[in-house]
Amino acid sequence: MAEWSWVAYTALEVLIALACCLGNVLVVCAVCIGIRDSFREPTFFFIVSLAVADFLVGVAAVPLAVLLDGWVSVTPDLCLLLSCVVLVLTQASVLSLLAIAVDRYLRLHTPLRYKALATQRRTLMALSVCWTLSCLLGFTPLFGWRNQSSLASDSTNTTSSSFIPPPCTFLSVISLPFMVYFNFLGCVMAPLLVMTLLYIRIFWSLQGRLKESCPQAQASLLREKRLACSLALVLILFAGCWIPLHLMNCLLLFHGPQAVTRGTLYTGILLSHANSAVNPVVYACRIPKIRQAYSQIWRHFIVRLNCCHGDKQVCQSITISQDNATETSGSNKRTAAFGLNET
Known part of the structure; x- marks a missing residue:
C-alpha cells in the first residue's frame, strides 16, 4: 500500500x-x-x-x-x-x-x-x-x-546467537x-x-x-x-x-x-x-432513557465549565433548571411502567 x-x-x-x-x-x-x-x-x-x-x-x-x-x-x-x-x-x-x-x-x-x-x-x-x-x-x-x-x-532462529525477532x-x-x-x-x-x-x-x-x-x-x-x-x-x-x-x-x-x-x-x-x-x-x-442521560451529563459538564470560568449566574440558572428537570423526571418515573419501557 x-x-x-x-x-x-x-x-x-x-x-x-x-x-x-x-x-x-x-x-x-x-x-x-x-x-x-x-x-x-x-x-x-x-x-x-x-x-x-x-x-x-x-x-x-x-x-x-x-x-x-x-x-x-x-x-x-x-x-x-x-x-x-x-x-x-x-x-x-x-x-x-x-x-x-x-x-x-x-x-x-x-x-x-x-x-x-x-x-x-x-x-x-x-x-x-x-x-x-x-x-x-x-x-x-x-x-x-x-x-x-x-x-x-x-525454534530454528533461536539456535543463532544473533537472533533478531x-x-x-x-x-x-x-x-x-x-x-x-x-x-x-x-x-x-x-x-x-x-x-x-x-x-x-x-x-x-x-x-x-x-x-x-x-x-x-x-x-x-x-x-x-x-x-x-x-x-x-x-x-x-x-x-x-x-x-x-x-x-x-x-x-x-x-x-x-x-x-x-x-x-x-x-x-x-x-x-x-x-x-x-x-x-x-x-x-x-x-433509546430514550440513554438519550436523556446523555443530555443530563452534557448539561452538568457545561455547568462545571461555566463555573470554572467564573460565570456564577449562568451556573446557578442551569443548576436550577437541572433540579427541576430531575424532579419532573422522578415524578414521571413513579407513575410510569417499570424498566426500560418507562420512556
Missing part, C-alpha cells in the same frame, strides 16, 4: 479509537450515573458490558491492529498473546449481544417469572460467564491452534483455518444465527399480541417493539461491520494472498473497528 494510504489508514484508526473511548465512556456514565435504578434492569448490565468491550477496542484493539502490522519485533509467543487480545474483545461483544437478545426474549415470553429469573445476582453471573468464555475462546491459539510456520521459524503481524501467528472454521463459523456466525432466530421470534410474538391486545396494552407493547428494534439494529450493525473482514479471511484461506488486496483488507479492519464507535450513537438516537 502506498505511503499516503498508510498515513490515511493510521489517521482513521486514531479517530476511531478516540471515538470508541469517548463514546463508550459516555455510555457507561449515562447508565451508571444518569439513569436512576438502572441496574435493576438486566439489559442495562449487558449494554454496559458491550460498552466496556467497545471501549477496550479503542484502548487496546485499535493500537494493537496498527502495531501488529510489522511495526514491532517481538517473539512469536508475545506476538500471539497480543493478537489474541483482539479476539477476546470481539468475542466479548458477540456474547454481550447474545445476552441482550436472550434477556429481551425472556422478558417477553416469561413476563410473570421474569423478575424472579433475572435477578441482579444471576445477571452478574451471566456477565461473568460471558467474559470467561470470551477469554477461553479468544485465547484458544495459545493452547496450540496457531500458525505452526511461525513456531518452526522461531521477526516483525509481528496478526496472520503470522494466527492460523487462517482457526479464523475461518473456529472463530468465524463457531464463535461469530453461530451466536449471530441464534440471535437472529430470537429476534424473529420476538417480533413475531409482538406483532401477534399487538393485533389481539386492547389499546392500553398496545402502548406498552409498542414501546417494547421500539426497544427490540433498537437492540436488533445494534446486532445488524455488528454483523455488517464484522462479516466482510471474516469473508476476506475465507478468501485468503481458499484462494491465497492474491485474493484480497492490502487496501481492501485495511478497509475491512477499519469497518470492524468503527462498529465500536457507532453503538453509542445508536443508543443516543434510539
Whole structure:
C-alpha cells in the first residue's frame, strides 16, 4: 500500500479509537450515573458490558491492529498473546449481544417469572460467564491452534546467537483455518444465527399480541417493539461491520494472498473497528432513557465549565433548571411502567 494510504489508514484508526473511548465512556456514565435504578434492569448490565468491550477496542484493539502490522519485533509467543487480545474483545461483544437478545426474549415470553429469573445476582453471573468464555475462546491459539510456520521459524532462529525477532503481524501467528472454521463459523456466525432466530421470534410474538391486545396494552407493547428494534439494529450493525473482514479471511484461506488486496483488507479492519464507535450513537438516537442521560451529563459538564470560568449566574440558572428537570423526571418515573419501557 502506498505511503499516503498508510498515513490515511493510521489517521482513521486514531479517530476511531478516540471515538470508541469517548463514546463508550459516555455510555457507561449515562447508565451508571444518569439513569436512576438502572441496574435493576438486566439489559442495562449487558449494554454496559458491550460498552466496556467497545471501549477496550479503542484502548487496546485499535493500537494493537496498527502495531501488529510489522511495526514491532517481538517473539512469536508475545506476538500471539497480543493478537489474541483482539479476539477476546470481539468475542466479548458477540456474547454481550447474545445476552441482550436472550434477556429481551425472556422478558417477553416469561413476563410473570421474569423478575424472579433475572435477578441482579444471576445477571452478574451471566456477565461473568460471558467474559470467561470470551477469554477461553479468544485465547484458544495459545493452547496450540496457531500458525505452526511461525513456531518452526522461531525454534530454528533461536539456535543463532544473533537472533533478531521477526516483525509481528496478526496472520503470522494466527492460523487462517482457526479464523475461518473456529472463530468465524463457531464463535461469530453461530451466536449471530441464534440471535437472529430470537429476534424473529420476538417480533413475531409482538406483532401477534399487538393485533389481539386492547389499546392500553398496545402502548406498552409498542414501546417494547421500539426497544427490540433498537437492540436488533445494534446486532445488524455488528454483523455488517464484522462479516466482510471474516469473508476476506475465507478468501485468503481458499484462494491465497492474491485474493484480497492490502487496501481492501485495511478497509475491512477499519469497518470492524468503527462498529465500536457507532453503538453509542445508536443508543443516543434510539433509546430514550440513554438519550436523556446523555443530555443530563452534557448539561452538568457545561455547568462545571461555566463555573470554572467564573460565570456564577449562568451556573446557578442551569443548576436550577437541572433540579427541576430531575424532579419532573422522578415524578414521571413513579407513575410510569417499570424498566426500560418507562420512556
